[in-house]
Amino acid sequence: MSERERRFRRGQGELEAQVLAALGEAPGPVDAAWVRARLGGELAYTTVITILTRLLAKEAVTREKSGRAFVWSSAADEAGLAALRMRRVLDGESDREAVLASFVTSLPPGDERLLRELLERAEEPED
Amino acid sequence: MGVFVFLPLVLPLTAWPVARLAEQRLHPRTATVLLTVVAGVLAVCSTVCLALLMVVGTAQLPGNPLPDGWSDREVREAVPYDEVAGRVAIPVLIAVLVACSRMLWVHWRVRRDAGRALAGLGNSPVAVLPDERPYAYALPSGRGRANRVVVSTAMVACLEGPERRALFAHERAHLACRHHRFLLAVQVAARANPFLRPLRTAVAYTTERWADEDAAKEVGSRRVMARAVARAALVSRGAPASTLAHFAVAGPVPRRVAALLEPAPAVRRWPSVFSTAGLAVWTAAAGATCSALSSANAAFTLFVVLKAATPL
Numbered sequence: 001m002s003e004r005e006r007r008f009r010r011g012q013g014e015l016e017a018q019v020l021a022a023l024g025e026a027p028g029p030v031d032a033a034w035v036r037a038r039l040g041g042e043l044a045y046t047t048v049i050t051i052l053t054r055l056l057a058k059e060a061v062t063r064e065k066s067g068r069a070f071v072w073s074s075a076a077d078e079a080g081l082a083a084l085r086m087r088r089v090l091d092g093e094s095d096r097e098a099v100l101a102s103f104v105t106s107l108p109p110g111d112e113r114l115l116r117e118l119l120e121r122a123e124e125p126e127d
Numbered sequence: 128m129g130v131f132v133f134l135p136l137v138l139p140l141t142a143w144p145v146a147r148l149a150e151q152r153l154h155p156r157t158a159t160v161l162l163t164v165v166a167g168v169l170a171v172c173s174t175v176c177l178a179l180l181m182v183v184g185t186a187q188l189p190g191n192p193l194p195d196g197w198s199d200r201e202v203r204e205a206v207p208y209d210e211v212a213g214r215v216a217i218p219v220l221i222a223v224l225v226a227c228s229r230m231l232w233v234h235w236r237v238r239r240d241a242g243r244a245l246a247g248l249g250n251s252p253v254a255v256l257p258d259e260r261p262y263a264y265a266l267p268s269g270r271g272r273a274n275r276v277v278v279s280t281a282m283v284a285c286l287e288g289p290e291r292r293a294l295f296a297h298e299r300a301h302l303a304c305r306h307h308r309f310l311l312a313v314q315v316a317a318r319a320n321p322f323l324r325p326l327r328t329a330v331a332y333t334t335e336r337w338a339d340e341d342a343a344k345e346v347g348s349r350r351v352m353a354r355a356v357a358r359a360a361l362v363s364r365g366a367p368a369s370t371l372a373h374f375a376v377a378g379p380v381p382r383r384v385a386a387l388l389e390p391a392p393a394v395r396r397w398p399s400v401f402s403t404a405g406l407a408v409w410t411a412a413a414g415a416t417c418s419a420l421s422s423a424n425a426a427f428t429l430f431v432v433l434k435a436a437t438p439l
Contacts, residue, residue: 017247078247083256085244086277089237090262100237101301101310101334103263103282103294104360104380111378112361118384119357122350 015043017078019051020060029064029071058084130207132179132425134417135172139322141414142169144407146329150382152404154392155336156304161408162333163309166326168415170316172422177220179422179429180206184213196436205432226318234311242272253295255280261362263294265301274302285362289346290355296342297352304341306334332379339383340391353387356380 022038023030036048052072055061060076076084107115142165149158183206186197196202203209241264245254250273258279266275276298286294301307309330317327343352360380386392 014246020247079255080257082245082248082254083258083279086241086256087258087260089240089244100241100264100266101306101331101338103297104356104363105378107360107363107380108378111381114381115357115360115384118381118388119354119361121388122353122357122384 023074029073131421134421135176138414138418139169142411145411146325148404148407154394155333158333162330165411165415166313166316170319172418173320175422180216181220184216199436265298267307289351293346293352293355296345297338300338300341349387353384357384
């Protein structure tokens, strides 16, 4: 893996966020060349297309055909994008409970009734 | 070393009573530290003994890379049932090492991926993500990333003002007390010796209780904390229960809420030996000590025997 490629891989999250931010500032649907220019023109055209396609798969952007090329527009903001990625982490890892301490764990059916009773007690005014 | 080499493999059983009683009878912080230390000691000793058995077993196999003298009768006699025990120890030790490395790898990967998922959000200590699924997680710092609390909008929406503060205080307590280290330690231990699994479950519960207690102190009301836990659990209840362990026993969430509705637990140093909890604590401590002594004894004996058997 070349140094540049490695930097690209590491920065994927940041790049996606940057592309999304650029699309958010666009006056309307824009093409990939506009996004590339907006980001300073340092990225390769294919890189921009790759990122846009990845965002499309995450439903963070939409695209439509305009002439021979696609024009892109943003469908989610940065927090929305982070939520999509976070959900993928949570869905993809069967052992996530083992790593991330969740605020609450799932409730077996019997616990639900018990918990409602306890909640009633907790809602009584404090003495 | 005789039968002592097998003892550390079963001595984790001495920690079962304390894993059962600690969560009700000890302060959550004391219980977490005690159970983690006991689990760590027992797991290391059990793995050391497995490794010793494996050395003796490997030396019997034809074509092994160990010195020829290690398969002498004197070495074999150091281990009872050396034929069976040695052969069985090889796959078991490999399985243990694979399971432990996998656990560490999963832990590292989830933290890395979660950190990447939030990379675009800058460095704020709280990330509220628009998601209709309710969740709240504490992401520990690492590799240039600060501690962060991740909460979904659905989770925030189901709580009222003071309860939200309780939720964030709870997650911050996880981060401030570095609970992920205790959890990782007991998870690796439980993979080193399956008899340590009850300790893993117990520590998962006591760290939550510890964070509940700290957060209740911070928001100044145990009831608010209890309501936050109960409401959040009722909203998140869609997920199917993954374990069959809850048989007629209340699960961890109702027990947490019930504990918060009771007065705060006392921070005592050690329970008296003459109480049930005290007896359980001392049984576990004795088991861990026994385990350490047995494995040290076995390691030393094998070292001496192998040294004598190695031609110089």
